[in-house]
Amino acid sequence: MLFDTHAHLEDERFDEDREQLIEELPERGVAYVVNVGSTLETSRMSVELAARYPFIYAAVGVHPHDVSQMSSRDLDDIEALAKSHKVVAIGEIGLDYYYDFSPRKLQKEWFARQINLAYSLGLPIIIHDRDAHADVLDILKAHKDRIVGGVMHCYSGSWEMAKDFMDLGFYIALGGPVTFKNAKRPVEVAQKISLDRLVIETDSPYFAPTPHRGERNNPAYVRLVAQKIAEVRGMVFEEIAQVTLQNAKKLFKI
Numbered sequence: 001m002l003f004d005t006h007a008h009l010e011d012e013r014f015d016e017d018r019e020q021l022i023e024e025l026p027e028r029g030v031a032y033v034v035n036v037g038s039t040l041e042t043s044r045m046s047v048e049l050a051a052r053y054p055f056i057y058a059a060v061g062v063h064p065h066d067v068s069q070m071s072s073r074d075l076d077d078i079e080a081l082a083k084s085h086k087v088v089a090i091g092e093i094g095l096d097y098y099y100d101f102s103p104r105k106l107q108k109e110w111f112a113r114q115i116n117l118a119y120s121l122g123l124p125i126i127i128h129d130r131d132a133h134a135d136v137l138d139i140l141k142a143h144k145d146r147i148v149g150g151v152m153h154c155y156s157g158s159w160e161m162a163k164d165f166m167d168l169g170f171y172i173a174l175g176g177p178v179t180f181k182n183a184k185r186p187v188e189v190a191q192k193i194s195l196d197r198l199v200i201e202t203d204s205p206y207f208a209p210t211p212h213r214g215e216r217n218n219p220a221y222v223r224l225v226a227q228k229i230a231e232v233r234g235m236v237f238e239e240i241a242q243v244t245l246q247n248a249k250k251l252f253k254i
């Protein structure tokens, strides 16, 4: 059985068949999913999905894309949601310098504020880091006494930097990109990482793994991520599945 540590099943691309797709996940080998919020609204939807399905858990938070309109009142609302049943993390939060949809100054400010919120609630954090590795690391280091664990989701940085994040206590999540033909850095991380720091994810509906690249992703495809990691490490699939499931349960205290 597999643990998909990062999915967005509330996304409108699942509107047509969400219920059926989710209900089929256990028979397709998925034991747990963390549905991750990226706005106040999708955080609320994540909590609703977690309430409805026993194997879905929720994370609540505001993505760097969406912080430019964020107010202190929204942070209060996130805090209230975070106290709901089956909320296991604050996320996704972080920095995105690839799209730069929000000014970087605001991205950093709201990243820090949500780290502090997670600390006050005793929750781990789910980090989105796109082309912002150095600043993400700086902010995490500056808050290292206020972090109760977390995960670098869809990790795309170098192996060298992965070690810095792991030194801060973070897990590294690999997703669809590790299966892509041109993948170099995620494959290197998959080969070198100590198994006790590794978790897997899909980031559904994004980043569908090979041979579904470009299609809508879904949590059942997390199997292809585990298979690829097993292949590049010369291990059996079942062992990767089992270890990453146990790691994720420890990370999210399930």
Ligand SMILES: [Zn+2]
Pocket (backbone or CB within 6 Å): 092, 128, 129, 153, 154
């Ligand atoms: Zn993300």
Ligand SMILES: [Zn+2]
Pocket (backbone or CB within 6 Å): 006, 008, 036, 092, 203
């Ligand atoms: Zn995401």
